[in-house]
Amino acid sequence: MGRAPCCDKANVKKGPWSPEEDSKLKEYIEKKGTGGNWIALPQKAGLKRCGKSCRLRWLNYLRPNIKHGEFSDEEDRIICSLFASIGSRWSIIAAQLPGRTDNDIKNYWNTKLKKKLMGMHMAPPSHHHHHHQRNSLKPPPFPSSSHHNYQNQPLIPSQPLSSLFKDLSSTYNRSFSSGFEIPHLSMTSNNFSNATTNSSLFPTQECLVGSMQVNNYPVKKNSNQNNLLMFGSEGSCSTSSDGSCNQISYDRESNIKQEEMVFQSFDQDQNNQRFMMLNYGNNNSGCSTGSAGHDHHHVINQWCERPDGFDHLGTENTLGYCDLEDVKQLISGGNNLNIGVNGSKSNSLFSNVDENKTEEKVMYFY
DNA sequence: AAACGTGGCAACCGCGGCCAC
């Protein structure tokens, strides 16, 4: 039933590469190139390896100009801001960092960089040795005062991550308004438009503008609050009560991922709306929890009329923010907003849509 | 000092997408 193997497993070596294999592969490719066919290459080069293994070894290790060792603050910054905007698309991120491979960056993010950002709020989940444990995610403190001004915070931090983290965590702790609510959101697939922005706020960002609906509860009429900026990867706002939040294994305790992937958006000042998204997670399972038969969209802001308690909330990792004027400018102002729905992953976003529900504008970054 | 836990990475593997036929 399964897919045919890409090569003859019996006759193929697996595991770490020996220096001899390395030099064989290197010499062959330097002399003859890959010929555009990795499958045939190992045989031609006299290697008992699967073509994919050769490709990986070459791209991640043998290829010229591979950079190893410490990541600089600048690299940290780039990775962080790109992750904030496009999520875990490591190959794209790697393309911005000469000499780094996607694998390298992925590993670095998962083992170190993420912790730099998360450390104070909670220990990131460990998948090691199947010690999946439900992190007891505590909701953040519920401050009664608000109106913290983060006017001058840049979207892409110019400081090292350590200082970014400090700033944002203190902001975070102080900035909830007293009455914020958790709306349940889903998105509709119609009315999305494609374009590209060159805004200085979001240089070369790709974004998607579309409609947002709030399931079951009316959107507040205050139009200042009708914009929601979502940072994150493709599935960031998938509705998951139907299990369509894909790529998550429900039969494992790795469910925890979903609960960690909570977005927060909040704004305090009616006249000076700020939008902030917090996203924690390592793939496209977004803000849903998907586990309890509800419609789980834990996006925190003053969005709809429903006051709701904390439920499944883990709230970590501030990655970006802007204010309403920025949003407006992007939406109007002749900005082109680019990239539509991208493939099947995003399709799950658009389930559970009731066309009769209130729809509002949303920008969805990925 | 042995067993156990953890971090760091390299490598693996399934899948979606793309393209040639």
Add this chain to the structure above:
DNA sequence: CGTGGCCGCGGTTGCCACGTT
């Protein structure tokens, strides 16, 4: 337009070194 098969992505696993109990 199918369809078969390769490519590359990204989530996951395996392994080793080292720290801790």
